[in-house]
Amino acid sequence: MSHSNTSGRADPPPAIEVRNLTKAFGDLVAVDKISFSIASGEIFGLLGPNGAGKTTTISMLATIQRPTSGTATINGYDIVGQEDDVRRSIGIVFQEQSLDEELTAYENMDFHGRLYRISGEERRRRIDELLTLVGLSDRKNSLVKTYSGGMRRRLEIARGLLHEPKILFLDEPTLGLDPQTRNHLWEYIARLNEEKGITIILTTHYMEEADRLCDRVAIIDRGTIVVLDTAENLKNSIGGDIVTITSPDPDAIAGLLTAPWISAIEQHDGSVTIHLQEADRHIPGIVTAIHQSGIGITSLSVRKPTLEDVFLHYTGRTIRDEGADSKESMRMAHRARRR
Ligand SMILES: Nc1ncnc2c1ncn2[C@@H]1O[C@H](COP(=O)(O)OP(=O)(O)OP(=O)(O)O)[C@@H](O)[C@H]1O
Ligand SMILES: [Mg+2]
Structure with a gap:
């Protein structure tokens, strides 16, 4: 016992x-x-x-x-x-x-x-x-x-x-x-x-x-x-998927997209980054809306958020910005993004 x-x-x-x-x-x-x-x-x-x-x-x-x-x-x-x-x-x-x-x-x-x-x-x-x-x-x-x-x-x-x-x-x-x-x-x-x-x-x-x-x-x-x-x-806390659209007129795209399933939109360097749930379901609608407004799309990509996105979201900066071995960090960030 x-x-x-x-x-x-x-x-x-x-x-x-x-x-x-x-x-x-x-x-x-x-x-x-x-x-x-x-x-x-x-x-x-x-x-x-x-x-x-x-x-x-x-x-x-x-x-x-x-x-x-x-x-x-x-x-x-x-x-x-x-x-x-x-x-x-x-x-x-x-x-x-x-x-x-x-x-x-x-x-x-x-x-x-x-x-x-x-x-x-x-x-x-x-x-x-x-x-x-x-x-x-x-x-x-x-x-x-x-x-x-x-x-x-x-x-x-x-x-x-x-x-x-x-x-x-x-x-x-x-x-x-x-x-x-x-x-x-x-x-x-x-x-x-x-x-x-x-x-x-x-x-x-x-x-x-x-x-x-x-x-x-x-x-x-x-x-x-x-x-x-x-x-x-x-990663889920900042939205399920990330769609990045490059365009000659990113401002217009950012202004156009106001649907409730979009949790955040950021703009930098001629591209618009959209955080949303279920990108597969919503991309056709997004593309149609942009075309109907006469705005051009140069490229469009979809990916899952990484911890890099999480860091950016919560601090407003990228983790590699101030890295002493920033070349290495950038490579890792790039790899992580491709996954
Ligand atoms: N003994 C010390 N005297 C004065 N400042 C210090 C000392 N140790 C650390 N610091 C400072 O405290 C801050 C935090 O340093 P710390 O070494 O904890 O960072 P870390 O996150 O480990 O960075 P790393 O990724 O470069 O290792 C830095 O600004 C550093 O310069
Ligand atoms: Mg340290």
Whole structure:
């Protein structure tokens, strides 16, 4: 007979609970009263452009930086006052690489395991299991300096899991990696969430990454959370389909289309972007109305909204506008739009 009685028990506490968390550097408020909570087992994304406050948020939650004001609990422990308990509960992979190039993968893991005082036999068992999980067991005795960018990232993730944390922080896990490597890494991250039940909070400025990987996405911009929901709901919130029409007279088209099933119309660079439900059903009517008014159409395309559209809708800017590696962001945005 079991001693535990699960009936009537409250839901487990959230893995992460953040209330009005704020960080100021002098006059600059890098993180401005953000609040959210992350359920146990969730993959949660902070999506935002360079300088949005993603790393600062992660650093406060990981007890690396002290908040200016506000509170947060990790695995039930307060980030101010219970730092040691918080650190035992989390694994971190930093935005900047932090491996020892002159050591093998195994040695990097082993060194970390000793820091956490994991005993010899147990340490070996976990290292082997984790290197297998991230697909590096056959290269475990190679020096890290011979590793590709994707292999290093996988090794850093494995290392972050060595002390068996319940929660994993990933700061820009696929920054600078090529699309194929990025795809592989997403599979590994999804797998360890599934197989090990680890709660994951990650930051990214890749819309596709947030879209593909995260159960919920918080869009963060200039230190505040602009909107938070599943990627699906975020995209639906700005209308089901997007029709873009280029024309010599976009003003006239924008003025013409006033039907109730149109949720928004935007104009830029000689084109009109129309947010609407059920584009397939309405396009013939739109085209007929434009022709009957004697307005020309140069081209017409239909697509589903992406998180790029969501970002634009809620901030009035594109996420790639201020990217330091904007060429890369633009390529990703372009790819995402084509999907
Ligand atoms: N130690 C610091 N001192 C002063 N300002 C800082 C410090 N750390 C961060 N900032 C500023 O706080 C803001 C947020 O920075 P943060 O690194 O959190 O952004 P981010 O979203 O992680 O950006 P990125 O995508 O470039 O990594 C930026 O304006 C940054 O310049
Ligand atoms: Mg950062």
